[in-house]
Amino acid sequence: MSTLQDVMAQLQLAGTAQNRKVYARHGAAEPMFGVSYKDLGRIAKPLKTDHALAAELWDSGNHDARVLALRIADASAMTKTRARRWLRDVDNYVLAEALGGKLSESPHARELSDEWRDSPAEWPASVGWFIVACTAEQADIWSASELRGLVAQIDAEIAERPNRVRHEMNGVLIAIGLKDESLRRTVLEVDARIGPIQVDHGETGCKTPAIAPYIDRTLAHREQMAARRAAKAAAKAAAKAGV
Numbered sequence: 001m002s003t004l005q006d007v008m009a010q011l012q013l014a015g016t017a018q019n020r021k022v023y024a025r026h027g028a029a030e031p032m033f034g035v036s037y038k039d040l041g042r043i044a045k046p047l048k049t050d051h052a053l054a055a056e057l058w059d060s061g062n063h064d065a066r067v068l069a070l071r072i073a074d075a076s077a078m079t080k081t082r083a084r085r086w087l088r089d090v091d092n093y094v095l096a097e098a099l100g101g102k103l104s105e106s107p108h109a110r111e112l113s114d115e116w117r118d119s120p121a122e123w124p125a126s127v128g129w130f131i132v133a134c135t136a137e138q139a140d141i142w143s144a145s146e147l148r149g150l151v152a153q154i155d156a157e158i159a160e161r162p163n164r165v166r167h168e169m170n171g172v173l174i175a176i177g178l179k180d181e182s183l184r185r186t187v188l189e190v191d192a193r194i195g196p197i198q199v200d201h202g203e204t205g206c207k208t209p210a211i212a213p214y215i216d217r218t219l220a221h222r223e224q225m226a227a228r229r230a231a232k233a234a235a236k237a238a239a240k241a242g243v
Helices: 004-014 017-025 037-047 051-059 063-072 080-089 093-103 109-116 122-135 144-160 163-177 181-194 211-241
Strands: none
Touching (some): 004 037, 037 063, 051 080, 080 109, 080 122, 093 163, 109 122, 122 163, 144 181, 163 211
């Protein structure tokens, strides 16, 4: 079993000065080693799911360790108390989205999203809205009428919300637009009315995607994947029948 000291040593060895500069431009703060996402994946793989180690990594205060913690944490074991405590430490969008993604898989996803979305603070609201983006297509979490309500809220508020919250709201509109044709029409009407969402990504190459084109590309990709699966299934059935 890997110890905190073992994993921190691996992270330190994998870090680079160049990555630290890049991550700083994305809002990450010291202490950090600057570990690439490829190396984070390599380090995470043998650790599998280790909730106790994830807690130790998070409490280290190191940015890379916290990103790794959110890779190996057990979403089903996340308590609301721990989620709220970890949220207090979030100070950049990388951790905000990583935490939101992990919590979207937890039993508390909806409750925590409801608790945080309307916060005037950037990071709680960002995490709350990112949870929506991750779960919008799950009927057991959101009804169609609730999603329409969120679209209406975004329509009314997005121009005045903090910078990164606008980006996450943009992602929510995309996610809701992908759920079904009726919701898609509602989202596209709002998109046409509010126009491109302005988000300051600082000294990075990141962009906030245009809603309608992104939805179109995603739907086209889904259709292609469905066609490939159908063709593969047909070929398998034909082979089994000896055709």
